[in-house]
Amino acid sequence: MATVEVTFTPLPAHVRTARLVATAVARRSGVDEALLDEVRLAVGEACSRAVEAHRRHCPAEPVRLEMIDQGERFVVVVSDHAPTASSASAGGANGNGAGNAPVVEVAHSDDDGVIPAGFGLAVISGLADDVHVSSTSDGVSVRMSWPSAVRA
Amino acid sequence: MDLKLGHYNKDGIEVVDVEGEIDVYTAPRLRELLIDLVNKNNYQLVVNMEKVEFLDSTGLGVLVGGLKRVRAHDGSLDLVCTQERILKIFRITGLTKVFGIHETVDQAIAAKKLEK
Numbered sequence: 001m002a003t004v005e006v007t008f009t010p011l012p013a014h015v016r017t018a019r020l021v022a023t024a025v026a027r028r029s030g031v032d033e034a035l036l037d038e039v040r041l042a043v044g045e046a047c048s049r050a051v052e053a054h055r056r057h058c059p060a061e062p063v064r065l066e067m068i069d070q071g072e073r074f075v076v077v078v079s080d081h082a083p084t085a086s087s088a089s090a091g092g093a094n095g096n097g098a099g100n101a102p103v104v105e106v107a108h109s110d111d112d113g114v115i116p117a118g119f120g121l122a123v124i125s126g127l128a129d130d131v132h133v134s135s136t137s138d139g140v141s142v143r144m145s146w147p148s149a150v151r152a
Numbered sequence: 153m154d155l156k157l158g159h160y161n162k163d164g165i166e167v168v169d170v171e172g173e174i175d176v177y178t179a180p181r182l183r184e185l186l187i188d189l190v191n192k193n194n195y196q197l198v199v200n201m202e203k204v205e206f207l208d209s210t211g212l213g214v215l216v217g218g219l220k221r222v223r224a225h226d227g228s229l230d231l232v233c234t235q236e237r238i239l240k241i242f243r244i245t246g247l248t249k250v251f252g253i254h255e256t257v258d259q260a261i262a263a264k265k266l267e268k
Contacts, residue, residue: 012177019175019206037237044208048176114220115213119245123209126244 003029003069007062010054018065019044022076029069030149039076039146042127045120046078046142053082053140073130074148081139154178156203157185165261166194171203174211182211186218186229195227198260207238212245219251228252228267230260 004025008014022043023036031039043065050063061081068075121142125131128144135141155178156171166189174182189197199215201207219229230252233239242248254260 012175015176016173037240040206041208041241044175044206048208048210051176114216115209119213120209123241123245 004067006065006067008065010051010059010061010063012048012051015044015047015051018047018063022065022067025067025069026074026076026146026148029067029074031074031146032149035146038127039074042124042144043076043078045124045127046076046144049120049142050078050080050082050140053080057082069148070145072147073145075143075145077141077143079139079141084135084137084140155181157181159185159189161194162257163261163265165196165198165264167257167261168197168199169203170199170201173206174204174214175206175208176210179210179214183214183217186214186221190218190221190225190227195222195225196264197222197227197229198254198257198264199229199231200257201231201233201238202235204233204235204238207241209241209245212241212247216247216250228264230254230264232257232260 004021006018006021008018019040023040026036026039027033047063047065054061054063058081064077064079066077066079068077121133124142124144128146130145132143133140134143154172155174158169160167160169168185168189170182172178186197197218199218215229215231222229232254234255239248239253242251242253252260252263254263
């Protein structure tokens with residue numbers, strides 16, 4: 001069970017709220033202060049991607065954000081319900097699996113096409129040392145984790 | 153914090169002051185401003201990001217889009233930024249090689265004058 005779970009309407013305005021919640025929960029879970037900016041940016045990228053996908057395919061469906069304190073790791077999972085290229089499950093079992101998933105990539109709608117689809121996931125890969133992207137018939141799930149201090 | 157935008161002309165170069173968070177929600181406003189400036193024949197731009205608290209890939213896309221527009225008129229778009237957390241996203245995306253990044257607005261303007 002997630003430590004904190006948030007679902008939100010796929011509107012760009014709510015991505016900031018999601019970032020703030022994730023950062024607060026990460027801090028509470030013992031993630032080092034030096035990593036909080038990375039958590040904030042990576043969660044923002046994952047939520048932006050999910051919001052863009054939902055706005056195109058299923059604007060009535062909420063985006064799900066789960067934050068899990070696993071003791072030595074702080075885990076964030078951002079899940080969407082937009083259609084994917086493949087119904088097969090994918091994603092690396094170890095390390096960075098962001099580049100392996102057959103995900104329908106979503107380009108930003110307002111950047112004149114100068115930023116390639118998948119750029120957000122590439123940024124996440126550069127920020128979190130552990131990233132897994134799974135694509136199923138239900139949508140895409142981005143799972144990221146960071147080390148956290150184990151509280152006595 | 154929301155996004156605050158302002159701009160002024162100094163020595164023929166348009167300086168855009170950006171304050172707050174540039175993300176999927178606010179980036180369209182920056183994009184509109186950059187388009188408006190280019191449409192008004194401002195092709196030498198400096199974007200001052202010293203008061204930017206957050207920047208994501210949507211914001212990067214807007215900056216790259218602005219650069220593309222001014223370059224179409226032989227112009228340039230330089231940035232002013234010394235904040236490590238903002239510079240980091242330019243580094244991991246390789247965009248430090250695309251933008252001129254300066255420590256102060258005056259340095260950015262001086263560099264642009266040398267280019268002319």
